[in-house]
Amino acid sequence: MRHAVITGSFDPVTSGHEDLIRRAAAMFDRVTVLILANTEKASGLFPPSERLRFCGAVCAGIPGADAMLWGGLTSDAMEKIGARFIVRGARSGSDFDYEYSLAAIMKRFDPAIETLVLPAAPTLAEVSSTYVRDLLKYGAPLGDAVPEVCRADVEETYRRLADGRG
Numbered sequence: 276m277r278h279a280v281i282t283g284s285f286d287p288v289t290s291g292h293e294d295l296i297r298r299a300a301a302m303f304d305r306v307t308v309l310i311l312a313n314t315e316k317a318s319g320l321f322p323p324s325e326r327l328r329f330c331g332a333v334c335a336g337i338p339g340a341d342a343m344l345w346g347g348l349t350s351d352a353m354e355k356i357g358a359r360f361i362v363r364g365a366r367s368g369s370d371f372d373y374e375y376s377l378a379a380i381m382k383r384f385d386p387a388i389e390t391l392v393l394p395a396a397p398t399l400a401e402v403s404s405t406y407v408r409d410l411l412k413y414g415a416p417l418g419d420a421v422p423e424v425c426r427a428d429v430e431e432t433y434r435r436l437a438d439g440r441g
Contacts, residue, residue: 279303279360279391282349285310286319287429288329289407291364291399293422298393299362300339306362308334308342309352320408325432332425350384359387366395366403 279299285292285308292308299306308330310323321329323344330342345352349361361381365371371392378390395402402420410417411433421429 276304276357277302277360278305278307278356278358279362280307280309280349280353280356280358281362282309282311284312284319284404285326285330286321286404287326287407288333288422288425289399289402289404290419290422291366291395291402292330293333294396294399295362295364295393296333296337296340299391300337302391303360303362304339305358306337306340307356307358308340309349310342310344311349312346320411321432321436329425329429332428333422336424348384350381350388353385353388359389361388361390363390363392364395365392366400 279302281292281295281299283292296306296308310326310330312323319326327342327344334340334342353359353361361378363374363377365374374390374392378392381388381390407417407420407429410420411430417426417430
């Protein structure tokens with residue numbers, strides 16, 4: 276079985292992420308969205324449990340896809356679940372350069388891990404979690420930047436968090 280992971284903070288999941296998950300699921304038998312704690316970023320807008328819930332809703336509509344939280348090294352998670360491939364998206368040349376560096380680092384952890392970098396769909400190249408967080412912050416409509424399956428939930432969760440109802 277060919278098992279891949281898609282890693283990221285997913286704070287929150289975007290339509291670009293959904294597209295990447297769908298494309299990866301067409302190439303692999305199983306795809307796990309691995310929601311990582313990134314120590315180089317601020318703790319994030321949404322708690323990990325909410326990110327998992329949003330990603331789980333997206334994955335529920337994609338055969339062979341699932342989501343899980345992970346607080347350690349990606350290579351350790353991959354060993355635990357039996358994945359040998361990482362799928363990453365790149366919206367620009369600078370994204371590709373960054374992903375190339377990460378792939379080289381991953382090879383140091385485990386030479387058997389292969390990384391596949393897919394270019395973003397042109398219609399989604401400008402969509403990022405940062406963009407979605409800005410839309411939420413300024414009360415702008417999310418439109419198609421967030422998957423329809425979890426759009427209302429993302430908006431409601433944001434309102435609850437912004438109101439201090441955690």
